[in-house]
Amino acid sequence: MLTLHDVQAGYGRTTILHGINVEVRAGEVVTVVGANGAGKTTTLRTIVGLVRPTAGRITFEGEEIGRLSPHEVVARGITLIPEGRQLFPFMSVRDNLRMGAYTPHARARMAQTLDEVLDLFPRVREKLEQHAGSLSGGEQQMVAIARGMMARPKLLMFDEPSLGLAPIIVSQVFDVVEQIVRTGVTVLLVEQNVFRTLSIADRGYVLENGAIAMSDSGAALLRDDHVRRAYLGI
Amino acid sequence: MDTFVQLVLNGLMLGGLFAIISVGLTLIFGIIRLVNFAHGELLMVGMYLTWIGTTQLGVHPYVLAPAVVLVLFVVGLLIQRFILQPLLEARDAHVQIFATVGLSTALINLALLVFGADLYATPSSGVRDSIAIGPYRILVGQLVMFVCGIAVVAALHLFMERSYLGRAIRATAQHRAAAQLMGVDVKRIYMVTFGIGAACVGLAAVLVAPIYPASPTVGTYFVLTAFVVVVLGGMGSLHGAFIGALIIGLVDSLSGFYIAPDLKEVVIFGLFIGILLLRPTGLFGLGRGSE
Numbered sequence: 111m112l113t114l115h116d117v118q119a120g121y122g123r124t125t126i127l128h129g130i131n132v133e134v135r136a137g138e139v140v141t142v143v144g145a146n147g148a149g150k151t152t153t154l155r156t157i158v159g160l161v162r163p164t165a166g167r168i169t170f171e172g173e174e175i176g177r178l179s180p181h182e183v184v185a186r187g188i189t190l191i192p193e194g195r196q197l198f199p200f201m202s203v204r205d206n207l208r209m210g211a212y213t214p215h216a217r218a219r220m221a222q223t224l225d226e227v228l229d230l231f232p233r234v235r236e237k238l239e240q241h242a243g244s245l246s247g248g249e250q251q252m253v254a255i256a257r258g259m260m261a262r263p264k265l266l267m268f269d270e271p272s273l274g275l276a277p278i279i280v281s282q283v284f285d286v287v288e289q290i291v292r293t294g295v296t297v298l299l300v301e302q303n304v305f306r307t308l309s310i311a312d313r314g315y316v317l318e319n320g321a322i323a324m325s326d327s328g329a330a331l332l333r334d335d336h337v338r339r340a341y342l343g344i
Numbered sequence: 345m346d347t348f349v350q351l352v353l354n355g356l357m358l359g360g361l362f363a364i365i366s367v368g369l370t371l372i373f374g375i376i377r378l379v380n381f382a383h384g385e386l387l388m389v390g391m392y393l394t395w396i397g398t399t400q401l402g403v404h405p406y407v408l409a410p411a412v413v414l415v416l417f418v419v420g421l422l423i424q425r426f427i428l429q430p431l432l433e434a435r436d437a438h439v440q441i442f443a444t445v446g447l448s449t450a451l452i453n454l455a456l457l458v459f460g461a462d463l464y465a466t467p468s469s470g471v472r473d474s475i476a477i478g479p480y481r482i483l484v485g486q487l488v489m490f491v492c493g494i495a496v497v498a499a500l501h502l503f504m505e506r507s508y509l510g511r512a513i514r515a516t517a518q519h520r521a522a523a524q525l526m527g528v529d530v531k532r533i534y535m536v537t538f539g540i541g542a543a544c545v546g547l548a549a550v551l552v553a554p555i556y557p558a559s560p561t562v563g564t565y566f567v568l569t570a571f572v573v574v575v576l577g578g579m580g581s582l583h584g585a586f587i588g589a590l591i592i593g594l595v596d597s598l599s600g601f602y603i604a605p606d607l608k609e610v611v612i613f614g615l616f617i618g619i620l621l622l623r624p625t626g627l628f629g630l631g632r633g634s635e
Contacts, residue, residue: 160521184527196522198515209515212508213527261527 111136111296112157112188112265117166117176119156126152128320129166134265139297141328143304143341144317150300151193153317154269157298158190159183170265185213187264193273195254199243203234203253206242210260219262227256230289248279255286259295266290267298284310304341308332316341350480351597357486359593360493361548365566366573366585367497368544374580375517375537378428381444383570384563385451386542390416390549391558392455395464398553405466405554406488413546420542423447424535455560468554489551496544497586504582513537517580569596572616578626587627 114132118125126149134140142150155161157168159180168176175183198206207227211220228235234256237245242253251271258266271287272280284306291297291310301307308314311328316337324336331337365387372380390412397408427447431439471485504510515523516533524530548566556562573592577584592612599611619626 158525160524179529180524181527181529184525190525192522192525196519196525198518198522200518201511201514205511208508209511209523209526209528212512216527217508257526 111171112298113167113169114153114157115167115169117153117156117163117168119152119161119163121152121161125164126320127156127163130317130320130322132315132322134296134298136264136296137294138312139291139299139310139328141299141301141307141311141314142317143301143307143314143331143337145341146302148317149320150317151269152320154190154267154298154300157183157267158188184261185215187215188267189258189261189263189265190267190269191254191258191271193269195247195250197242197250197253197257199241201242202239203242203245204238206253206257207234207238207260210257211262213261216261220260223260223262227259230259230286231256248275248282251275251279251283252286255283255290259290263295265296265298267300269300270302271299272301272303280306304337305332308337346479347601348598351601352594353477353480353482354486355594355597356590357482357490357593358596359590360486360490361551361589362566362570362573362592363493363586363589364489364496364544364548364551365570366577366589367500367582368541368548369567369570370574370577370580370582370585371500371544372538372541373574374582375513376424376428376534378444379441380538380541381441382423382448382451383541383545384565384567385448385455386416386419386545386563387549387552387566388455388558388560388563389419389451390546391466391553391556391562392459392464393546394550394553395466395558398466404469405471405550409547409550412550413543416546416549417539417543420539421535423542424538425531428538429531429534452560459558459560461560463557463559465557466553471554483555485551485555492547492551493586493589496547497582500540500544500582509536569612572612574626575616576619576626578628581626581628584626584628 112134114130116129116131118127118129120126130153142153144150152161156163159178163176167174170186170188175186198209207224211217211223216223231252233249234252237249242250245253255271268287271283275283280303288310299307299311308328308331313325314328314331315325316323369380369383372378393412393415394405394408398405427443428440431443473484474481475484475487504514512523512528513533515526516528516530520530569592573588574585576591577588595612595615596608600608603611
Protein backbone atom coordinates (compact mmCIF):
# COMPACT_ATOMS: atom_id res chain seq x y z
CA MET A 111 0.00 0.00 0.00
CA LEU A 112 2.70 2.45 1.12
CA THR A 113 6.34 2.04 0.22
CA LEU A 114 9.30 4.21 1.18
CA HIS A 115 12.22 3.50 -1.07
CA ASP A 116 15.66 4.81 0.02
CA VAL A 117 14.03 7.98 1.31
CA GLN A 118 16.29 10.80 2.43
CA ALA A 119 14.87 13.90 4.08
CA GLY A 120 15.77 16.66 6.49
CA TYR A 121 15.46 20.32 7.35
CA GLY A 122 17.64 22.85 5.58
CA ARG A 123 21.13 21.38 5.33
CA THR A 124 20.53 18.86 8.11
CA THR A 125 19.72 15.41 6.83
CA ILE A 126 17.62 13.41 9.27
CA LEU A 127 16.67 10.33 7.25
CA HIS A 128 19.58 8.64 5.49
CA GLY A 129 17.74 6.51 2.96
CA ILE A 130 15.10 4.43 4.72
CA ASN A 131 12.97 1.60 3.37
CA VAL A 132 9.58 1.03 4.94
CA GLU A 133 6.60 -0.89 3.68
CA VAL A 134 3.04 -0.92 4.92
CA ARG A 135 0.61 -3.45 3.43
CA ALA A 136 -3.14 -3.01 3.40
CA GLY A 137 -4.75 -4.05 6.68
CA GLU A 138 -1.48 -4.13 8.61
CA VAL A 139 -0.49 -2.38 11.80
CA VAL A 140 3.09 -1.28 11.35
CA THR A 141 5.15 0.59 13.89
CA VAL A 142 8.33 2.58 13.76
CA VAL A 143 10.05 2.67 17.13
CA GLY A 144 13.19 4.44 18.16
CA ALA A 145 14.73 6.93 20.53
CA ASN A 146 14.14 10.68 20.59
CA GLY A 147 15.66 12.30 17.52
CA ALA A 148 15.96 9.07 15.56
CA GLY A 149 13.76 10.52 12.80
CA LYS A 150 10.38 8.96 13.57
CA THR A 151 8.41 12.19 13.30
CA THR A 152 10.36 13.24 10.21
CA THR A 153 9.41 9.94 8.59
CA LEU A 154 5.71 10.64 9.06
CA ARG A 155 6.03 14.30 8.06
CA THR A 156 7.81 13.24 4.89
CA ILE A 157 5.12 10.73 3.99
CA VAL A 158 2.38 13.32 4.40
CA GLY A 159 4.24 15.98 2.40
CA LEU A 160 5.12 18.47 5.15
CA VAL A 161 8.79 17.63 4.52
CA ARG A 162 10.04 17.13 0.97
CA PRO A 163 12.23 14.06 0.46
CA THR A 164 15.63 14.99 -0.99
CA ALA A 165 16.09 11.55 -2.51
CA GLY A 166 14.21 8.29 -2.87
CA ARG A 167 10.64 7.47 -3.74
CA ILE A 168 7.41 7.27 -1.78
CA THR A 169 4.59 5.38 -3.43
CA PHE A 170 1.03 4.96 -2.21
CA GLU A 171 -1.22 2.44 -3.99
CA GLY A 172 1.24 2.44 -6.86
CA GLU A 173 1.36 6.21 -7.25
CA GLU A 174 4.44 8.34 -6.55
CA ILE A 175 3.45 10.82 -3.83
CA GLY A 176 6.86 12.15 -2.77
CA ARG A 177 6.42 15.49 -4.54
CA LEU A 178 2.82 16.16 -3.52
CA SER A 179 1.63 18.86 -1.13
CA PRO A 180 0.03 17.76 2.14
CA HIS A 181 -3.53 18.47 0.97
CA GLU A 182 -2.94 16.28 -2.08
CA VAL A 183 -1.59 13.45 0.04
CA VAL A 184 -4.52 13.73 2.44
CA ALA A 185 -6.93 13.64 -0.49
CA ARG A 186 -5.43 10.27 -1.50
CA GLY A 187 -6.41 8.76 1.84
CA ILE A 188 -3.44 9.24 4.17
CA THR A 189 -4.12 11.03 7.45
CA LEU A 190 -1.57 11.94 10.10
CA ILE A 191 -2.61 12.49 13.71
CA PRO A 192 0.24 14.78 14.63
CA GLU A 193 2.48 14.83 17.66
CA GLY A 194 1.28 17.24 20.31
CA ARG A 195 -2.34 17.00 19.10
CA GLN A 196 -2.39 20.28 17.16
CA LEU A 197 -6.09 20.96 17.58
CA PHE A 198 -7.68 24.26 16.52
CA PRO A 199 -7.86 25.73 20.02
CA PHE A 200 -10.51 28.42 19.47
CA MET A 201 -12.90 26.17 17.62
CA SER A 202 -15.45 23.94 19.25
CA VAL A 203 -14.70 20.23 19.38
CA ARG A 204 -17.51 19.76 16.85
CA ASP A 205 -15.84 22.18 14.41
CA ASN A 206 -12.50 20.43 14.93
CA LEU A 207 -14.16 17.16 13.94
CA ARG A 208 -15.83 18.84 10.97
CA MET A 209 -12.38 20.05 9.87
CA GLY A 210 -11.23 16.44 10.04
CA ALA A 211 -13.76 15.62 7.32
CA TYR A 212 -12.59 18.44 5.05
CA THR A 213 -11.75 16.37 1.96
CA PRO A 214 -14.68 15.99 -0.46
CA HIS A 215 -14.58 12.22 -0.01
CA ALA A 216 -14.99 12.50 3.77
CA ARG A 217 -17.37 15.44 3.66
CA ALA A 218 -19.95 13.51 1.70
CA ARG A 219 -20.32 11.01 4.56
CA MET A 220 -19.64 13.31 7.49
CA ALA A 221 -22.85 12.80 9.49
CA GLN A 222 -22.46 9.02 9.40
CA THR A 223 -18.74 9.15 10.24
CA LEU A 224 -19.39 11.50 13.13
CA ASP A 225 -21.84 9.02 14.66
CA GLU A 226 -19.42 6.14 14.25
CA VAL A 227 -16.49 8.07 15.67
CA LEU A 228 -18.45 9.38 18.64
CA ASP A 229 -19.56 5.82 19.46
CA LEU A 230 -15.87 5.08 19.86
CA PHE A 231 -15.30 8.21 21.97
CA PRO A 232 -18.28 8.68 24.29
CA ARG A 233 -16.34 11.26 26.31
CA VAL A 234 -15.81 13.40 23.24
CA ARG A 235 -19.55 13.42 22.57
CA GLU A 236 -20.10 15.19 25.90
CA LYS A 237 -17.62 17.93 25.00
CA LEU A 238 -18.76 18.69 21.47
CA GLU A 239 -19.64 22.34 22.06
CA GLN A 240 -16.57 23.21 24.16
CA HIS A 241 -13.53 25.00 22.79
CA ALA A 242 -10.89 22.39 22.01
CA GLY A 243 -8.28 24.49 23.81
CA SER A 244 -10.18 24.20 27.09
CA LEU A 245 -9.91 20.40 27.29
CA SER A 246 -7.38 18.40 29.30
CA GLY A 247 -4.40 16.83 27.56
CA GLY A 248 -5.95 13.37 27.48
CA GLU A 249 -9.25 14.70 26.16
CA GLN A 250 -7.41 16.68 23.51
CA GLN A 251 -5.58 13.55 22.38
CA MET A 252 -8.90 11.72 22.03
CA VAL A 253 -10.28 14.62 19.96
CA ALA A 254 -7.13 14.58 17.81
CA ILE A 255 -7.59 10.86 17.13
CA ALA A 256 -11.31 11.32 16.49
CA ARG A 257 -10.52 14.21 14.13
CA GLY A 258 -8.10 11.99 12.22
CA MET A 259 -10.72 9.28 11.85
CA MET A 260 -13.23 11.80 10.47
CA ALA A 261 -11.19 11.79 7.25
CA ARG A 262 -12.09 8.09 6.70
CA PRO A 263 -8.45 7.44 5.77
CA LYS A 264 -7.15 4.34 4.07
CA LEU A 265 -3.94 4.74 6.05
CA LEU A 266 -4.01 6.30 9.49
CA MET A 267 -0.69 7.44 10.94
CA PHE A 268 -0.20 8.21 14.64
CA ASP A 269 2.73 10.31 15.83
CA GLU A 270 3.44 9.68 19.53
CA PRO A 271 -0.19 9.55 20.67
CA SER A 272 0.84 8.89 24.28
CA LEU A 273 3.34 11.75 24.52
CA GLY A 274 2.98 13.92 27.61
CA LEU A 275 0.01 12.06 29.07
CA ALA A 276 -0.47 10.55 32.51
CA PRO A 277 0.05 6.74 32.64
CA ILE A 278 -3.64 5.95 33.09
CA ILE A 279 -4.49 8.15 30.09
CA VAL A 280 -1.73 6.51 28.05
CA SER A 281 -3.42 3.19 28.69
CA GLN A 282 -6.77 4.61 27.48
CA VAL A 283 -5.12 5.98 24.34
CA PHE A 284 -3.68 2.56 23.53
CA ASP A 285 -7.09 0.98 24.14
CA VAL A 286 -8.53 3.35 21.58
CA VAL A 287 -5.74 2.63 19.10
CA GLU A 288 -6.41 -1.09 19.49
CA GLN A 289 -10.11 -0.53 18.90
CA ILE A 290 -9.32 1.43 15.73
CA VAL A 291 -7.00 -1.35 14.58
CA ARG A 292 -9.88 -3.81 14.99
CA THR A 293 -12.02 -1.74 12.59
CA GLY A 294 -9.59 -2.79 9.87
CA VAL A 295 -7.92 0.53 9.06
CA THR A 296 -4.30 0.25 8.01
CA VAL A 297 -2.19 1.88 10.71
CA LEU A 298 1.34 3.25 10.85
CA LEU A 299 2.19 4.00 14.47
CA VAL A 300 5.17 5.86 15.82
CA GLU A 301 5.72 5.64 19.56
CA GLN A 302 8.22 5.80 22.38
CA ASN A 303 6.14 3.38 24.40
CA VAL A 304 7.87 0.49 22.70
CA PHE A 305 6.46 -2.44 24.67
CA ARG A 306 2.80 -1.63 24.25
CA THR A 307 3.33 -0.61 20.63
CA LEU A 308 5.14 -3.76 19.56
CA SER A 309 2.46 -5.80 21.33
CA ILE A 310 -0.23 -4.56 18.97
CA ALA A 311 1.86 -4.25 15.80
CA ASP A 312 2.01 -6.87 13.05
CA ARG A 313 5.45 -5.64 12.09
CA GLY A 314 7.90 -3.09 13.39
CA TYR A 315 10.89 -1.09 12.22
CA VAL A 316 13.59 0.08 14.59
CA LEU A 317 14.89 3.49 13.55
CA GLU A 318 18.29 4.56 14.84
CA ASN A 319 20.02 7.79 13.80
CA GLY A 320 17.92 8.13 10.67
CA ALA A 321 18.43 4.60 9.40
CA ILE A 322 16.45 1.38 9.79
CA ALA A 323 18.48 -0.75 12.21
CA MET A 324 16.22 -3.78 12.03
CA SER A 325 12.75 -4.88 11.08
CA ASP A 326 10.69 -7.92 12.00
CA SER A 327 7.32 -8.96 13.30
CA GLY A 328 6.18 -7.14 16.43
CA ALA A 329 6.43 -10.32 18.51
CA ALA A 330 9.94 -11.13 17.25
CA LEU A 331 11.17 -7.62 18.01
CA LEU A 332 9.76 -7.90 21.53
CA ARG A 333 11.92 -10.99 22.02
CA ASP A 334 15.00 -9.45 20.45
CA ASP A 335 17.92 -8.88 22.81
CA HIS A 336 19.01 -5.57 21.27
CA VAL A 337 15.46 -4.17 21.40
CA ARG A 338 14.97 -5.40 24.95
CA ARG A 339 18.20 -3.79 26.14
CA ALA A 340 17.95 -0.52 24.23
CA TYR A 341 14.23 0.22 24.40
CA LEU A 342 12.66 -1.90 27.09
CA GLY A 343 15.39 -1.61 29.71
CA ILE A 344 15.31 -5.35 30.33
CA MET B 345 -28.66 68.43 21.97
CA ASP B 346 -30.04 68.27 18.43
CA THR B 347 -26.60 68.98 17.05
CA PHE B 348 -25.08 66.25 19.18
CA VAL B 349 -27.57 63.63 18.04
CA GLN B 350 -27.06 64.67 14.43
CA LEU B 351 -23.30 64.34 14.86
CA VAL B 352 -23.70 60.89 16.42
CA LEU B 353 -25.83 59.83 13.46
CA ASN B 354 -23.24 61.16 11.02
CA GLY B 355 -20.50 59.37 12.94
CA LEU B 356 -22.28 56.02 12.93
CA MET B 357 -22.96 56.29 9.20
CA LEU B 358 -19.28 57.07 8.55
CA GLY B 359 -18.41 54.14 10.82
CA GLY B 360 -20.30 51.86 8.44
CA LEU B 361 -17.89 52.81 5.66
CA PHE B 362 -14.83 52.40 7.87
CA ALA B 363 -16.18 48.98 8.87
CA ILE B 364 -16.23 47.73 5.28
CA ILE B 365 -12.66 48.89 4.63
CA SER B 366 -11.33 47.72 7.99
CA VAL B 367 -12.92 44.29 7.90
CA GLY B 368 -10.95 43.48 4.76
CA LEU B 369 -7.74 44.77 6.29
CA THR B 370 -8.17 42.88 9.54
CA LEU B 371 -9.12 39.68 7.72
CA ILE B 372 -5.92 39.74 5.68
CA PHE B 373 -3.92 40.44 8.81
CA GLY B 374 -5.66 37.83 10.96
CA ILE B 375 -5.40 34.98 8.45
CA ILE B 376 -2.36 35.65 6.28
CA ARG B 377 -0.49 37.54 9.04
CA LEU B 378 0.17 40.26 6.53
CA VAL B 379 -0.19 44.02 6.93
CA ASN B 380 -1.49 45.08 3.54
CA PHE B 381 -0.14 48.55 2.85
CA ALA B 382 -1.70 48.48 -0.62
CA HIS B 383 -5.22 48.32 0.82
CA GLY B 384 -5.88 52.00 0.16
CA GLU B 385 -4.69 51.72 -3.41
CA LEU B 386 -7.13 48.88 -3.99
CA LEU B 387 -9.81 51.33 -2.83
CA MET B 388 -8.45 53.86 -5.30
CA VAL B 389 -8.56 51.32 -8.12
CA GLY B 390 -12.15 50.50 -7.23
CA MET B 391 -13.10 54.18 -7.26
CA TYR B 392 -11.63 54.72 -10.73
CA LEU B 393 -13.42 51.59 -11.93
CA THR B 394 -16.67 53.00 -10.55
CA TRP B 395 -16.03 56.33 -12.26
CA ILE B 396 -15.29 54.66 -15.59
CA GLY B 397 -18.33 52.38 -15.36
CA THR B 398 -20.67 55.19 -14.37
CA THR B 399 -19.53 57.66 -17.02
CA GLN B 400 -19.06 55.16 -19.85
CA LEU B 401 -22.16 53.04 -19.28
CA GLY B 402 -24.34 55.80 -17.88
CA VAL B 403 -25.56 53.65 -15.02
CA HIS B 404 -25.92 54.49 -11.34
CA PRO B 405 -22.71 53.76 -9.41
CA TYR B 406 -24.51 51.35 -7.06
CA VAL B 407 -25.44 49.18 -10.03
CA LEU B 408 -21.73 48.57 -10.56
CA ALA B 409 -21.22 47.12 -7.08
CA PRO B 410 -21.30 43.41 -8.08
CA ALA B 411 -18.92 44.00 -10.99
CA VAL B 412 -16.40 46.08 -9.02
CA VAL B 413 -16.51 43.67 -6.08
CA LEU B 414 -15.85 40.76 -8.43
CA VAL B 415 -13.00 42.54 -10.23
CA LEU B 416 -11.34 43.47 -6.93
CA PHE B 417 -11.78 39.90 -5.65
CA VAL B 418 -9.90 38.62 -8.69
CA VAL B 419 -7.25 41.34 -8.36
CA GLY B 420 -6.73 40.35 -4.71
CA LEU B 421 -6.46 36.69 -5.69
CA LEU B 422 -3.84 37.49 -8.30
CA ILE B 423 -1.81 39.72 -5.98
CA GLN B 424 -1.61 36.92 -3.43
CA ARG B 425 -0.83 34.30 -6.07
CA PHE B 426 1.76 36.13 -8.15
CA ILE B 427 3.33 38.66 -5.80
CA LEU B 428 3.01 37.55 -2.19
CA GLN B 429 3.03 33.75 -2.44
CA PRO B 430 6.35 33.50 -4.32
CA LEU B 431 7.87 35.77 -1.68
CA LEU B 432 6.58 33.60 1.14
CA GLU B 433 8.28 30.62 -0.44
CA ALA B 434 11.48 32.50 -1.06
CA ARG B 435 12.14 34.46 2.10
CA ASP B 436 10.79 35.49 5.48
CA ALA B 437 7.38 37.10 5.76
CA HIS B 438 8.64 40.65 6.23
CA VAL B 439 9.54 40.82 2.57
CA GLN B 440 5.84 40.45 1.81
CA ILE B 441 5.04 43.59 3.78
CA PHE B 442 7.60 45.58 1.80
CA ALA B 443 6.08 44.13 -1.34
CA THR B 444 2.69 45.60 -0.43
CA VAL B 445 4.36 48.98 0.13
CA GLY B 446 5.94 48.67 -3.31
CA LEU B 447 2.63 47.65 -4.82
CA SER B 448 1.00 50.68 -3.23
CA THR B 449 3.57 53.07 -4.75
CA ALA B 450 3.33 51.35 -8.12
CA LEU B 451 -0.48 51.64 -8.19
CA ILE B 452 -0.41 55.31 -7.19
CA ASN B 453 2.03 56.10 -9.98
CA LEU B 454 0.11 54.01 -12.45
CA ALA B 455 -2.99 56.07 -11.61
CA LEU B 456 -1.00 59.29 -12.02
CA LEU B 457 0.16 58.10 -15.41
CA VAL B 458 -3.30 57.12 -16.64
CA PHE B 459 -5.53 59.72 -14.98
CA GLY B 460 -3.16 62.51 -13.95
CA ALA B 461 -3.58 64.27 -10.63
CA ASP B 462 -7.09 65.55 -11.40
CA LEU B 463 -10.05 64.72 -9.24
CA TYR B 464 -12.64 62.45 -10.86
CA ALA B 465 -16.08 62.95 -9.35
CA THR B 466 -18.43 60.07 -10.01
CA PRO B 467 -21.97 61.28 -10.91
CA SER B 468 -24.04 60.91 -7.79
CA SER B 469 -27.71 60.97 -8.75
CA GLY B 470 -29.74 60.74 -5.57
CA VAL B 471 -26.85 59.68 -3.34
CA ARG B 472 -26.57 63.15 -1.84
CA ASP B 473 -30.31 63.55 -1.26
CA SER B 474 -31.15 63.63 2.39
CA ILE B 475 -33.78 61.75 4.33
CA ALA B 476 -35.45 63.39 7.31
CA ILE B 477 -35.72 61.38 10.51
CA GLY B 478 -37.61 63.70 12.84
CA PRO B 479 -35.46 66.80 13.14
CA TYR B 480 -32.36 64.97 11.85
CA ARG B 481 -31.13 64.47 8.35
CA ILE B 482 -29.11 61.65 6.81
CA LEU B 483 -27.75 61.46 3.28
CA VAL B 484 -28.98 58.49 1.24
CA GLY B 485 -25.37 57.59 0.50
CA GLN B 486 -24.49 57.60 4.19
CA LEU B 487 -27.40 55.36 5.08
CA VAL B 488 -26.44 52.93 2.32
CA MET B 489 -22.88 52.82 3.70
CA PHE B 490 -24.14 52.06 7.18
CA VAL B 491 -26.50 49.32 6.05
CA CYS B 492 -23.83 47.81 3.81
CA GLY B 493 -21.32 47.96 6.67
CA ILE B 494 -23.59 45.93 8.93
CA ALA B 495 -24.48 43.55 6.10
CA VAL B 496 -20.84 42.92 5.16
CA VAL B 497 -19.74 42.22 8.72
CA ALA B 498 -22.75 39.96 9.35
CA ALA B 499 -22.24 38.10 6.07
CA LEU B 500 -18.53 37.59 6.72
CA HIS B 501 -19.26 36.40 10.25
CA LEU B 502 -21.76 33.83 8.99
CA PHE B 503 -19.38 32.76 6.22
CA MET B 504 -16.54 32.21 8.68
CA GLU B 505 -18.67 30.36 11.23
CA ARG B 506 -20.93 28.27 9.03
CA SER B 507 -19.28 27.40 5.73
CA TYR B 508 -16.64 24.76 5.11
CA LEU B 509 -14.40 27.32 3.46
CA GLY B 510 -14.84 29.81 6.30
CA ARG B 511 -14.04 27.13 8.85
CA ALA B 512 -10.95 26.16 6.87
CA ILE B 513 -9.87 29.81 6.83
CA ARG B 514 -10.18 30.02 10.61
CA ALA B 515 -8.42 26.69 11.03
CA THR B 516 -5.53 27.92 8.89
CA ALA B 517 -5.19 31.01 11.07
CA GLN B 518 -5.26 28.97 14.29
CA HIS B 519 -2.89 26.21 13.22
CA ARG B 520 -1.51 26.28 9.72
CA ALA B 521 0.26 22.90 9.73
CA ALA B 522 -2.72 21.13 11.30
CA ALA B 523 -5.01 22.65 8.68
CA GLN B 524 -2.76 21.18 5.99
CA LEU B 525 -3.07 17.79 7.65
CA MET B 526 -6.87 18.08 7.33
CA GLY B 527 -6.42 18.43 3.58
CA VAL B 528 -6.66 22.22 3.42
CA ASP B 529 -4.78 23.81 0.54
CA VAL B 530 -3.27 26.70 2.50
CA LYS B 531 -2.14 28.58 -0.61
CA ARG B 532 -5.69 28.54 -1.90
CA ILE B 533 -6.99 29.73 1.49
CA TYR B 534 -4.59 32.68 1.39
CA MET B 535 -5.67 33.56 -2.14
CA VAL B 536 -9.34 33.47 -1.23
CA THR B 537 -8.70 35.49 1.94
CA PHE B 538 -6.82 38.22 0.10
CA GLY B 539 -9.55 38.15 -2.54
CA ILE B 540 -12.27 38.66 0.07
CA GLY B 541 -10.32 41.48 1.70
CA ALA B 542 -9.93 43.20 -1.66
CA ALA B 543 -13.59 42.57 -2.53
CA CYS B 544 -14.66 44.40 0.66
CA VAL B 545 -12.61 47.38 -0.43
CA GLY B 546 -14.26 47.14 -3.86
CA LEU B 547 -17.66 47.55 -2.25
CA ALA B 548 -16.37 50.45 -0.17
CA ALA B 549 -15.06 52.08 -3.36
CA VAL B 550 -18.46 51.96 -5.04
CA LEU B 551 -20.05 53.56 -1.99
CA VAL B 552 -17.40 56.26 -1.57
CA ALA B 553 -17.04 57.23 -5.23
CA PRO B 554 -20.29 59.26 -5.52
CA ILE B 555 -19.43 61.20 -2.34
CA TYR B 556 -15.68 61.66 -2.57
CA PRO B 557 -13.78 62.24 -5.83
CA ALA B 558 -11.20 59.71 -6.99
CA SER B 559 -7.55 60.71 -7.15
CA PRO B 560 -4.32 58.69 -7.11
CA THR B 561 -3.80 59.17 -3.36
CA VAL B 562 -7.43 58.97 -2.27
CA GLY B 563 -6.83 55.64 -0.55
CA THR B 564 -4.40 57.04 1.96
CA TYR B 565 -6.94 59.04 3.96
CA PHE B 566 -9.44 56.22 4.30
CA VAL B 567 -6.99 53.44 4.93
CA LEU B 568 -4.88 55.30 7.48
CA THR B 569 -8.10 55.63 9.43
CA ALA B 570 -8.84 51.97 8.81
CA PHE B 571 -5.49 51.04 10.34
CA VAL B 572 -6.51 52.93 13.48
CA VAL B 573 -9.83 51.03 13.46
CA VAL B 574 -8.10 47.68 13.08
CA VAL B 575 -5.68 48.37 15.91
CA LEU B 576 -8.49 49.70 18.13
CA GLY B 577 -10.68 46.66 17.47
CA GLY B 578 -7.82 44.21 17.83
CA MET B 579 -5.90 43.09 14.77
CA GLY B 580 -7.62 40.13 13.13
CA SER B 581 -10.96 40.50 14.91
CA LEU B 582 -13.98 40.97 12.64
CA HIS B 583 -16.41 42.23 15.25
CA GLY B 584 -13.56 44.27 16.76
CA ALA B 585 -13.18 46.00 13.41
CA PHE B 586 -16.91 46.72 13.33
CA ILE B 587 -17.06 48.20 16.84
CA GLY B 588 -13.79 50.04 16.25
CA ALA B 589 -15.15 51.51 13.01
CA LEU B 590 -18.23 52.87 14.76
CA ILE B 591 -16.08 54.36 17.53
CA ILE B 592 -13.71 56.01 15.07
CA GLY B 593 -16.67 57.25 13.02
CA LEU B 594 -18.07 58.89 16.15
CA VAL B 595 -14.70 60.35 17.13
CA ASP B 596 -14.26 61.72 13.62
CA SER B 597 -17.68 63.33 13.59
CA LEU B 598 -17.69 64.71 17.15
CA SER B 599 -14.12 65.96 17.27
CA GLY B 600 -14.54 67.59 13.88
CA PHE B 601 -17.36 69.69 15.31
CA TYR B 602 -16.46 70.22 18.97
CA ILE B 603 -12.71 70.57 18.60
CA ALA B 604 -11.90 71.65 15.05
CA PRO B 605 -12.32 70.04 11.63
CA ASP B 606 -8.60 70.43 10.99
CA LEU B 607 -7.71 68.67 14.21
CA LYS B 608 -9.90 65.59 13.96
CA GLU B 609 -7.09 63.52 12.50
CA VAL B 610 -4.87 64.65 15.35
CA VAL B 611 -7.50 63.32 17.73
CA ILE B 612 -7.82 60.03 15.84
CA PHE B 613 -4.10 59.41 15.71
CA GLY B 614 -3.70 60.55 19.31
CA LEU B 615 -6.20 57.82 20.12
CA PHE B 616 -4.17 55.41 17.98
CA ILE B 617 -0.99 56.10 19.94
CA GLY B 618 -2.92 55.87 23.19
CA ILE B 619 -4.24 52.39 22.28
CA LEU B 620 -0.80 51.19 21.33
CA LEU B 621 0.57 52.39 24.67
CA LEU B 622 -2.23 51.19 26.93
CA ARG B 623 -3.80 48.19 25.22
CA PRO B 624 -1.75 47.08 22.21
CA THR B 625 -3.98 44.05 21.63
CA GLY B 626 -6.99 46.33 21.07
CA LEU B 627 -10.54 45.80 22.31
CA PHE B 628 -10.90 42.26 20.96
CA GLY B 629 -7.23 41.44 20.55
CA LEU B 630 -6.11 38.38 18.68
CA GLY B 631 -2.91 38.05 20.77
CA ARG B 632 -4.33 34.62 21.50
CA GLY B 633 -5.58 32.56 18.60
CA SER B 634 -2.37 32.41 16.65
CA GLU B 635 0.20 29.67 16.35
